[in-house]
Amino acid sequence: MSQLTADDFSLVRVTDRGLYCQLGDFYIDPWRPVERALITHGHSDHARMGSAHYVGHKHGLGILRMRLGEDADLTGVEYSEELTMGAVKVSFHPAGHILGSSQIRMEYRGFVTVVSGDYKTQEDSTCPPIEPVKCNVFISESTFGLPIYKFPSPASVMDEINAWWQANKEAGKVSIIYAYSLGKAQRILAGVDASIGPIYTHGAVEALNAVYRGAGVKLADTTYVGNVEFSRDQWARSGALIVAPPNAQGSTWLRKFGPASEAFASGWMRIRGTRRRRSLDRGFVLSDHADWAGLLSVIKATEAQRVLITHGYAPPLVRYLAESGISADSLETAYGGEDAEEIKEGGGDEEIR
Secondary structure, eight states: OOBOOTTSSSSOEEOSSSEEETTTTEEESOSSOOSEEEOSOOSTTTSOTTOSEEEEEGGGHHHHHHHHOTTOOEEEEOTTOOEEETTEEEEEEEOSSSTTOEEEEEEETTEEEEEOOSOOOSOOTTSOOOOOOOOSEEEEEETTOSTTOOOOOHHHHHHHHHHHHHHHHHTTOEEEEEOOTTTHHHHHHHHSOTTSSOEEEOHHHHHHHHHHHHTTOOOOOOEEGGGOOOOHHHHHHHTOEEEEOGGGTTSGGGGGGOSEEEEEEOGGGGSTTHHHHTTOSEEEOOOSSOOHHHHHHHHHHHTOSEEEEEEESHHHHHHHHHHTTOEEEEOOOSOOOTTSHHHHHHHHHHHHO
16 A cells, blocks of 8 residues: 555644644644644653643653653643644543553544554553544554464463462572563553562662552552662572563673573564574563454444554555455554564663663
8 A cells, every 4th residue: 555645634644743733733742842742652752852742641641751851841631531722622532551541532523533652452450441432534553463463361471470480489580571661561560469479670660660559550569679689599589570671681780680580571472483582481472552353453443434554564454454445554653663662661761760
């Protein structure tokens, strides 16, 4: 399918600064500084520094403050709260991706466009589930836009993590699980069996845990690694689970723990060989993005007459939708997906450690 240009769809268009709504005079997740930015969620490819004013869901403001700085001008809104910006009615709706993640709905004279940001359909106690929004035009991610991406239930993945942790404890090893510090780490901490042993966290994870707890999200009790002074023998006897971001793998930070088993929680673990290439003992298939079936179910639920696909496996999804009778095209943006999370959370982690 051909690449869409800025004039091929209404309400929002792609500019050199990002997705722009001229009728409302605002940008959505701009990649360069603008006057007014509406933010779908706090991952750093969607929330960038430098804009004059930001609007996001109120539960995501703590994350945005960490990302954008103490001086950032932030406004928080409720889900489904209707705002008027210029000639456009705007509202935020749950996306199910991470805390505060939102789809942004725009309406002008009965015509509705929805920008989904990032989303998932699986259950997650750390954020409200996605609520598909009926619209004329739907802009969707496609991080895992291939049929091979079929994710197991989160409950079964948590059972696997618990069994791995228990076995490591019995073998006198620390369990280190790498998970993106914003969203994935908190999901694990909300789902693991904390009775197995103590849980320690990297500073980047612990900082964001505080934001989640401040929003009322229940997580397992954790201790920042930097607050304990264990010998390698003490770590081995602790039976601990340590949650760290991916950029901690291979770092000197790991030396203190002694014998350890390393694992990674990601949707990419669905592909055989990924774990081996990363020199991991285990890989757990857990993603904060929709799998193939999830993408199709949300797109269908919107009843959109036009679907624009961005970041990820856009061409295959566009082709499938077109063959299914849905008008679809690719849309070039500067956003990433879970393939970029390590980069997002790598630089971001250094900033909020």
